[in-house]
Amino acid sequence: xxxxxxxxxxxxxxxxxxxxxxxxxxxxxxxxxxxxxxxxxxxxxxxxxxxxxxxxxxxxxxxxxxxxxxxxxxxxxxxxxxxxxxxxxxxxxxxxxxxxxxxxxxxxxxxxxxxxxxxxxxxxxxxxxxxxxxxxxxxxxxxxxxxxxxxxxxxxxxxxxxxxxxxxxxxxxxxxxxxxxxxxxxxxxxxxxxxxxxxxxxxxxxxxxxxxxxxxxxxxxxxxxxxxxxxxxxxxxxxxxxxxxxxxxxxxxxxxxxxxxxxxxxxxxxxxxxxxxxxxxxxxxxxxxxxxxxxxxxxxxxxxxxxxxxxxxxxxxxxxxxxxxxxxxxxxxxxxxxxxxxxxxxxxxxxxxxxxxxxxxxxxxxxxxxxxxxxxxxxxxxxxxxxxxxxxxxxxxxxxxxxxxxxxxxxxxxxxxxxxxxxxxxxxxxxxxxxxxxxxxxxxxxxxxxxxxxxxxxxxxxxxxxxxxxxxxxxxxxxxxxxxxxxxxxxxxxxxxxxxxxxxxxxxxxxxxxxxxxxxxxxxxxxxxxxxxxxxxxxxxxxxxxxxxxxxxxxxxxxxxxxxxxxxxxxxxxxxxxxxxxxxxxxxxxxxxxxxxxxxxxxxxxxxxxxxxxxxxxxxxxxxxxxxxxxxxxxxxxxxxxxxxxxxxxxxxxxxxxxxxxxxxxxxxxxxxxxxxxxxxxxxxxxxxxxxxxxxxxxxxxxxxxxxxxxxxxxxxxxxxxxxxxxxxxxxxxxxxxxxxxx
Amino acid sequence: xxxxxxxxxxxxxxxxxxxxxxxxxxxxxxxxxxxxxxxxxxxxxxxxxxxxxxxxxxxxxxxxxxxxxxxxxxxxxxxxxxxxxxxxxxxxxxxxxxxxxxxxxxxxxxxxxxxxxxxxxxxxxxxxxxxxxxxxxxxxxxxxxxxxxxxxxxxxxxxxxxxxxxxx
Numbered sequence: 001x002x003x004x005x006x007x008x009x010x011x012x013x014x015x016x017x018x019x020x021x022x023x024x025x026x027x028x029x030x031x032x033x034x035x036x037x038x039x040x041x042x043x044x045x046x047x048x049x050x051x052x053x054x055x056x057x058x059x060x061x062x063x064x065x066x067x068x069x070x071x072x073x074x075x076x077x078x079x080x081x082x083x084x085x086x087x088x089x090x091x092x093x094x095x096x097x098x099x100x101x102x103x104x105x106x107x108x109x110x111x112x113x114x115x116x117x118x119x120x121x122x123x124x125x126x127x128x129x130x131x132x133x134x135x136x137x138x139x140x141x142x143x144x145x146x147x148x149x150x151x152x153x154x155x156x157x158x159x160x161x162x163x164x165x166x167x168x169x170x171x172x173x174x175x176x177x178x179x180x181x182x183x184x185x186x187x188x189x190x191x192x193x194x195x196x197x198x199x200x201x202x203x204x205x206x207x208x209x210x211x212x213x214x215x216x217x218x219x220x221x222x223x224x225x226x227x228x229x230x231x232x233x234x235x236x237x238x239x240x241x242x243x244x245x246x247x248x249x250x251x252x253x254x255x256x257x258x259x260x261x262x263x264x265x266x267x268x269x270x271x272x273x274x275x276x277x278x279x280x281x282x283x284x285x286x287x288x289x290x291x292x293x294x295x296x297x298x299x300x301x302x303x304x305x306x307x308x309x310x311x312x313x314x315x316x317x318x319x320x321x322x323x324x325x326x327x328x329x330x331x332x333x334x335x336x337x338x339x340x341x342x343x344x345x346x347x348x349x350x351x352x353x354x355x356x357x358x359x360x361x362x363x364x365x366x367x368x369x370x371x372x373x374x375x376x377x378x379x380x381x382x383x384x385x386x387x388x389x390x391x392x393x394x395x396x397x398x399x400x401x402x403x404x405x406x407x408x409x410x411x412x413x414x415x416x417x418x419x420x421x422x423x424x425x426x427x428x429x430x431x432x433x434x435x436x437x438x439x440x441x442x443x444x445x446x447x448x449x450x451x452x453x454x455x456x457x458x459x460x461x462x463x464x465x466x467x468x469x470x471x472x473x474x475x476x477x478x479x480x481x482x483x484x485x486x487x488x489x490x491x492x493x494x495x496x497x498x499x500x501x502x503x504x505x506x507x508x509x510x511x512x513x514x515x516x517x518x519x520x521x522x523x524x525x526x527x528x529x530x531x532x533x534x535x536x537x538x539x540x541x542x543x544x545x546x547x548x549x550x551x552x553x554x555x556x557x558x559x560x561x562x563x564x565x566x567x568x569x570x571x572x573x574x575x576x577x578x579x580x581x582x583x584x585x586x587x588x589x590x591x592x593x594x595x596x597x598x599x600x601x602x603x604x605x606x607x608x609x610x611x612x613x614x615x616x617x618x619x620x621x622x623x624x625x626x627x628x629x630x631x632x633x634x635x636x637x638x639x640x641x642x643x644x645x646x647x648x649x650x651x652x653x654x655x656x657x658x659x660x661x662x663x664x665x666x667x668x669x670x671x672x673x674x675x676x677x678x679x680x681x682x683x684x685x686x687x688x689x690x691x692x693x694x695x696x697x698x699x700x701x702x703x704x705x706x707x708x709x710x711x712x713x714x715x716x717x718x719x720x721x722x723x724x725x726x727x728x729x730x731x732x733x734x735x736x737x738x739x740x741x742x743x
Numbered sequence: 744x745x746x747x748x749x750x751x752x753x754x755x756x757x758x759x760x761x762x763x764x765x766x767x768x769x770x771x772x773x774x775x776x777x778x779x780x781x782x783x784x785x786x787x788x789x790x791x792x793x794x795x796x797x798x799x800x801x802x803x804x805x806x807x808x809x810x811x812x813x814x815x816x817x818x819x820x821x822x823x824x825x826x827x828x829x830x831x832x833x834x835x836x837x838x839x840x841x842x843x844x845x846x847x848x849x850x851x852x853x854x855x856x857x858x859x860x861x862x863x864x865x866x867x868x869x870x871x872x873x874x875x876x877x878x879x880x881x882x883x884x885x886x887x888x889x890x891x892x893x894x895x896x897x898x899x900x901x902x903x904x905x906x907x908x909x910x911x
Contacts (some may be wrong), residue, residue: 026885076873134894135886158888178889184888186894193895194806210868220839220882220896227835245868249861252877264822264857264879267896269829270864272873276831282802290784290798291831304830304872365757 019155023353031344033261055335072211078312090121102197108222109133110202132221147354150340186234200224203236204271209244239334253396259339274310295472324373333369334736342393347681411562434565445562446687453526456491484696500548512545522553534742551577554595571606593654647712653718684725753823757880783812813843818853829874849908
C-alpha cells in the first residue's frame with residue numbers, strides 16, 4: 001500500500017519535471033482562449049443548454065437512431081457494421097483491408113481507434129498504417145500514446161519533435177523550425193495519402209436521418225483521407241449519433257470554442273458518403289473524370305449520386321457504451337463531444353498532462369467515465385484521485401456534464417472493490433462511516449474529518465502538540481499517507497458553536513432586518529473559528545439576528561474521498577438540522593464555499609429534489625449575503641475598514657457558482673481596491689494536498705498562484721483549502737475576506 | 744454594418760484576402776487572382792473561368808497546381824467561412840490540394856451566423872446534396888511547436904465576392 005503510494009508519487013514527480021512544463025503552457029493558453037471565445041459569443045450558455053438537451057434525447061433514443069442510421073447509410077450505398085468490442089471492430093477493418101488487397105492505409109486522428117488499438121491490429125494484418133494528423137504522426141513515430149484528447153503530442157517540444165524526425169528520416173538538411181517540419185510532414189504524408197488504398201477517419205457527429213457525418217479539423221487531413229482513397233472507413237462510437245443535420249447547430253458553434261478557443265475550426269466537413277467527389281488515381285496520366293458539378297435539386301432523394309468507384313463503411317463501436325447508457329451515473333459520459341475543455345481547465349492536468357491524468361486512452365476530467373466504461377475500473381483507478389472535485393471543468397464543458405460527480409461515483413465504486421485493509425483497526429474509533437471495510441486508510445481518515453476535528457478540538461491544545469510530534473507525523477505518513485511536510489490544522493478548544501452559545505445573539509428580534517443561520521462547517525467550527533466570529537459580527541453590524549446551531553458537517557469531506565453513502569448520511573442530518581430554521585424564514589449563510597457547493601449542487605443527488613431545492617434556495621455564501629444586505633440599504637460604514645489594497649483568491653467552487661464578484665464588490669464598497677487571481681485552482685483542494693502521493697503536485701499547482709501574489713501585502717481567500725495553501729506558500733496567515741470587513 | 748461588411752472583417756481577421764467585383768468583371772478579376780498553373784471547377788454563377796484556369800487536368804496536374812478555383816455556395820459573416828460543396832465536379836479536391844484556394848462567392852449568399860448556415864445545410868442535405876465543407880481561412884497546425892499555415896490544405900485563401908448576381 002505504501003509502496004503503491006510511492007510509485008504513484010514518483011510517476012507524478014517524473015511528469016512534473018518532464019511533460020508538465022511542456023504541456024502546461026499550451027493547455028493553459030487554450031483555456032484562456034476558451035474564456036475569450038465564450039465571451040465573444042453571445043449564445044454560449046443557451047447553445048450549451050441546447051446541446052445538452054439534444055445529447056440527452058439522442059442517447060435516450062440510441063437503439064432507434066442506430067437502426068435509422070443503418071437504413072440511411074445503406075440507402076446511400078454504404079455499409080454499416082456495429083462492433084460489439086475492440087476485437088470485433090478490428091477484425092472487421094482488417095478483413096475489409098484483406099478483401100481489398102489493401103497494402104497501405106492512411107488515418108485521420110481518431111480517439112476511438114486509439115481506444116481499439118486499431119493500428120496494432122492493422123500492423124499484425126500486414127497493412128502499413130500512417131497517421132496523417134501531424135500530432136498523431138509524431139506520436140506514431142515515437143511509439144507513444146496521446147497525452148491530450150485534442151492535441152496528442154502536446155507533451156513534446158519542438159526540439160524533441162525535430163530530433164525525432166531527424167533520427168527517423170535522416171533528411172539531408174536537419175529539420176529545425178516548425179515551418180520546416182510541417183512542410184516535411186506535409187510532403188511525406190501527402191505522398192502516403194496519394195498512394196493509400198484505404199482512408200480511415202473518425203467522426204465527430206453522425207446524423208441518422210441522412211447518413212451524414214461531421215469531421216472537425218484544422219489541418220485538412222480528414223478531408224484528404226476521406227476523399228482521396230477510393231475506400232473510406234469511418235470508425236466511431238455509437239454515442240456520436242444525432243437525429244439529423246438540424247441538430248448540428250449548437251455543436252458547430254460550441255466545439256471549436258470549447259476545444260481550442262477558436263471561433264470555428266478551419267474545416268468543418270459534412271460528408272454524406274459515399275460522396276459524388278471524383279476518385280483520384282495519382283498513378284494515372286488520364287484526366288480526372290468529372291461529373292456535373294451543379295446538379296439541380298431533383299425529385300429523387302439524392303442528387304449527388306455517389307461516385308461509382310467509391311466505397312464507404314461505417315463502423316459503429318459499442319465497446320461498453322451500451323452498458324454505460326444503462327448506468328444512471330455513467331450515462332452522462334456519453335454526452336461528451338471530446339473537446340478536451342475539461343483537461344484544459346484542470347489545474348492538475350495543466351501540471352502533469354494526460355500521461356498522468358489519463359488512462360489507457362482517454363485523459364482529463366471526463367476520462368474517468370470513459371476509461372471505467374470502455375477499459376474497466378483498473379484503468380480508471382490509475383488516475384481517478386487526480387480529480388480534486390474543484391468543479392472548474394463544469395463550466396468549461398460545452399454539454400454541461402457533471403464531471404466531478406462521475407469521478408466521485410467511480411471513486412466510490414473503487415472504494416467498494418478495495419481489498420480489506422490490515423490497518424482498519426487503527427482508525428476504527430474515528431470512522432463511524434457507512435463505507436465497506438477495505439477502504440484506503442487515508443480516504444477513511446479524511447472522509448471522517450468531522451469526527452477527527454471534534455476529537456482534536458475537545459483535546460486541544462494537547463492534540464495539536466501531539467499531532468505535530470515527530471513520531472506521530474511519521475506514523476501518519478507511513479500508515480495513512482499524510483505528508484509530514486504539510487502543516488496540520490490547528491484545532492481550537494472553543495468551537496464556534498460553543499462561543500456563540502456563551503455569547504448569544506446581539507441583535508434583538510424586534511430590531512432585526514433579517515434572521516440568519518450561520519452554518520458552522522467543520523473547519524469554521526473547529527479550526528478557523530475566527531472567520532466564523534467575523535461572519536457573525538459582520539452580519540450583526542448589518543442588523544441581522546444570527547443563530548449558530550449545532551449542525552453536522554456538509555459531507556464534502558467524505559464525498560471527496562468517494563464515500564457517497566457517508567456523504568448522504570451527512571446531507572440528511574444537515575437538512576434535518578436546518579429545515580426548521582428555513583421554515584421560520586431564516587436565511588442560511590455559509591462561510592465555506594465548498595459547503596455551499598454541496599448544498600447547491602451535490603445535495604441534488606443526495607436528498608429528495610424538494611428538500612435539496614429548499615435548502616439551496618435559502619442558502620447564501622457569506623459575502624454574497626453581505627452584498628445583498630448592502631444592496632438593500634445596509635451601509636458599508638457599519639462594517640470595518642479593510643486594508644487599502646487586497647489581493648483576493650476566490651475558491652474554485654465559488655467561482656463555478658459565480659460568487660467571486662460579490663466578494664470583490666463588498667470589499668470595494670468598503671473602500672479597498674481588489675486584485676483577483678486568474679489561476680484555475682490553488683492546488684490544495686482539501687485533503688488532496690495533505691496526501692503524500694499528491695503533495696508535490698499540489699505545491700506545483702500552487703506555485704502559479706503564489707507567484708501572482710508574491711508581492712501583495714494583504715492576501716485573502718474564501719476557501720479553507722485555499723487559505724491553507726496560501727499560508728504554506730506565502731508564509732503568514734491568509735484571512736477569509738469576511739475577516740477584512742468585520743467590525 | 745451590413746452582413747457583407749461583417750464577412751469582410753472576419754476575412755481580414757483570418758488573413759484571407761478578397762476582391763469585390765461584378766459578374767462582367769469576374770473573369771478578369773479571377774485572371775489576376777490566380778497564380779499559374781491554376782485548375783478550377785466551372786462556376787455556379789453566370790460567368791466563365793479565365794483561360795488560364797484549366798478545367799480538365801490529371802491528378803498530378805491537380806497536385807502541382809498553384810491555385811484551385813471553386814465556387815463557394817455560402818459565406819458566413821460571423822466566422823469568415825466559405826462553404827464548398829463536395830460535388831462530382833471536383834470542388835472538394837480543387838479547394839484542398841493546391842496551395843492557393845480562390846473561392847467565388849455571390850455577395851447575396853453571405854449569411855450572418857453559423858446557425859443560418861446549418862439551416863441552409865439541412866435543406867441541402869434534404870434535397871440530396873449532402874457533402875460540404877465549411878472552410879475558414881487556411882489549413883493550419885500547431886502540432887510542430889508553432890502555428891504554421893498550409894498543412895494538408897491550402898496555405899492561402901482568397902475570396903472573390905461577386906455583387907448583383909441575380910436580377911431579383
